[in-house]
Amino acid sequence: MGKGGLQGVVVADITSSLVDGENGRLIYEGYEIEDLAANALFEDVAFLLWHHRLPKAEELESLRAEIAAEAALPQGVIDLMKALPKDAVPMAVLRTVVSALAHYDADSESMDKAVALKKAVRLTGQITTACAAWDRIRKGNEPIAPRADLNLSENFVYMLTGKDPDPTVAAAFNVYMVLLAEHGMNASTFTARVITATGADMHSAIVGAIGALKGPSHGGANAEAMEQFLEIGEVENVKPWFEKHIKSGDRRIMGIGHRIYKALDPRAQILRDHAKRLAEASNNTKWFQIADDLANLARADEYFIERKLYPNVDYYSAIVLYTLNLDIDMFTPLFAMSRIVGWAANVIDQMSGRLIRPDANYVGPMGLKWVPVDQR
Numbered sequence: 001m002g003k004g005g006l007q008g009v010v011v012a013d014i015t016s017s018l019v020d021g022e023n024g025r026l027i028y029e030g031y032e033i034e035d036l037a038a039n040a041l042f043e044d045v046a047f048l049l050w051h052h053r054l055p056k057a058e059e060l061e062s063l064r065a066e067i068a069a070e071a072a073l074p075q076g077v078i079d080l081m082k083a084l085p086k087d088a089v090p091m092a093v094l095r096t097v098v099s100a101l102a103h104y105d106a107d108s109e110s111m112d113k114a115v116a117l118k119k120a121v122r123l124t125g126q127i128t129t130a131c132a133a134w135d136r137i138r139k140g141n142e143p144i145a146p147r148a149d150l151n152l153s154e155n156f157v158y159m160l161t162g163k164d165p166d167p168t169v170a171a172a173f174n175v176y177m178v179l180l181a182e183h184g185m186n187a188s189t190f191t192a193r194v195i196t197a198t199g200a201d202m203h204s205a206i207v208g209a210i211g212a213l214k215g216p217s218h219g220g221a222n223a224e225a226m227e228q229f230l231e232i233g234e235v236e237n238v239k240p241w242f243e244k245h246i247k248s249g250d251r252r253i254m255g256i257g258h259r260i261y262k263a264l265d266p267r268a269q270i271l272r273d274h275a276k277r278l279a280e281a282s283n284n285t286k287w288f289q290i291a292d293d294l295a296n297l298a299r300a301d302e303y304f305i306e307r308k309l310y311p312n313v314d315y316y317s318a319i320v321l322y323t324l325n326l327d328i329d330m331f332t333p334l335f336a337m338s339r340i341v342g343w344a345a346n347v348i349d350q351m352s353g354r355l356i357r358p359d360a361n362y363v364g365p366m367g368l369k370w371v372p373v374d375q376r
Contacts, residue, residue: 006358007259011185011190011193011356012185012193012349012350012353014184014185014346014349015029015052016028016029016049016182016342016345016346016349017029017182017183017184017342018184019183019184019260019261021258021260021261021262021263022262022263023263024261024263024264024265024266024310025266026183026265026266026267028045028048028049028181028182029048029049029052029053031048031054032266033178033179033266033267033270034266034270036178037175037178037179037267037270040178041060041064041151041153041174041178042151042152042153042174042177042178042181042338042341043055043060043063043064043067043151043152044060045177045178045181045182045341046063046067046120046124046181046341047059047060047063049181049182049341049342049344049345050117050120050341050344050345050348063121064151064152065148066121067121067124067125067152068125068146068147068148068149068150068151068152068155069125069148070121070122070125070126071124071125071126071128071129071146071152071155072125072126072129072145072146073097073101073126073129073130073133073143074101074104076100076103076104077097077100077101077104077130078133078143080096080097080100081093081097081130081133081134081137081143082137084096086137086138086140087138088138089214089329090131090134090135090329090330090332090333091210091213091214091219091332091333091336092214093130093134094127094130094131094134094210094333094336095207095210095211095214097126097127097130097134098123098126098127098130098203098206098207098210099203099207101123101126101203102201102203102204105119105122105203107119108201108202108203109201110201111199111201111351113348113351116202116344116347116348116351117348119202119203119344120202120340120341120344120345120347120348123202123203123206123340123344124152124340124341124344125146125152127336127337127340128146128152128155128156128159128337129143129145129146129155129159131156131330131333131334131336131337132144132156132159132160133159134333135160135326135327135330136159136160143159144158144159144162145159146158146159150165151170151174152177153165153170153171153173153174153177154170156173156337157169157170157173168277168278168281169278169324172274172278172320172324173324175270175271175274176271176274176317176320176321176334176338177337177338178338179267179270179271179313179317179338180267180313180317180335180338180339181338181339181341181342182339182341182342182345183339183342184260186218187212187213187215187217187218188209188210188212188213188218188219188339188343189209189339189342189343189346190212191205191208191209191211191212192205192206192208192209192343192346192347192350193205193346193347193349193350193353193356194208194356195208196346196347196350196351196353197350197353197354197355197356198355202344202347205343205347206340206343206344206347209336209339209343210336213332213335213336213339214332219332219335219336220331220332221254221255221312221314222255222313222314222315222317222318222321222331222332222335223318223328223329223331223332224254224255224314225254225255225291225314225315225318226318226319226321226322226328226331227254227328228253228254228255229287229290229291229294229318229319229322232290232294233290234286234290235286235289235290235293237290238290238293238294238297239293239297241294242294242297242298246297246298246301247301253294253298254314254315255311255312255314255315255316255318256295256298256304256309256310256311256312256315257307257309257310257312258310258312261310261312262308263308263310264310264311265310265311265312265313267312267313267317268310268311268312268313268315268316271313271315271316271317271319271320272292272311272316274316274320275288275291275316275319275320275323276288276292278319278320278323278324279319279323282323284323287319287322287323288319288323291315291316291318291319295311295315298311317331318331321334
């Protein structure tokens with residue numbers, strides 16, 4: 001009997017990240033996530049994942065400038081976005097946009113690794129621009145082109161608002177993107193590698209990864225967590241809500257528990273700290289307090305203690321993104337905006353690998369005989 005969901009089955013050797021769920025550790029290319037979150041620009045992490053080392057100062061600036069220069073969307077893609085229904089699901093829009101971008105990329109069909117790195121740079125900037133552009137287009141506003149002088153997080157804030165990026169807001173986005181850039185052989189990364197292993201191009205692999213991330217079991221938990229906090233509504237409602245829905249067993253807390261982590265997700269603690277600072281800076285602490293009080297109730301409850309259920313990255317990222325005035329349905333596209341660098345690293349790595357072709361156990365009937373249609 002095969003293992004459900006391939007749990008415990010090793011499918012590749014990777015250097016991009018180590019997810020140590022038992023001890024609550026996440027490592028990118030040898031660096032602890034806490035160290036990177038405290039010090040790195042997202043561009044540092046992109047370079048690290050693509051080149052297996054941290055960039056020198058001139059290399060970091062070169063990558064920042066290259067991503068900014070390549071981030072503009074072709075007019076044909078902008079026109080396509082304007083033609084889409086304004087109520088289209090943002091992740092479905094992003095899936096369509098990345099597929100369309102292949103038609104405007106002269107290197108789209110190349111399988112050369114050096115060219116693949118250029119496509120990774122291009123897609124990293126373009127996905128960020130697409131996320132900001134769609135949020136504006138669907139609200140009846142013109143999209144804003146990226147600026148050449150900004151890093152990726154700053155550019156996202158600028159393209160979203162049309163204003164010079166607030167340093168606190170841009171820093172929070174940067175930390176969020178650093179934390180979500182890579183996370184082992186997750187569903188979307190595996191999807192990208194399976195597609196790449198067939199010899200398909202990077203755009204196809206990233207479209208497939210976006211499709212996998214679109215599923216709520218993979219990429220939608222932070223949106224569900226925020227909907228949960230909105231349902232609770234007020235700080236004084238946290239305990240009654242917990243008693244009614246969680247103690248009775250008819251609901252579960254979205255954003256608490258993780259398939260891999262049996263200790264506190266290290267990204268959750270980092271995002272909790274940023275969520276608290278953002279809440280205090282914006283004089284809107286209610287949503288952070290609701291989330292924190294609910295987490296504290298769970299962590300004191302025997303059910304959660306026995307099962308080693310802790311807040312995961314989605315739990316406090318929901319508060320961070322909502323405090324930054326992002327619509328809830330844009331949360332998962334921002335996940336993709338970060339994870340593109342990890343996907344690209346895995347795509348480039350898989351370009352040297354074999355076709356991924358697992359076996360399956362046939363458990364169906366045997367010995368059936370053909371019956372003419374008029375006798376069935």
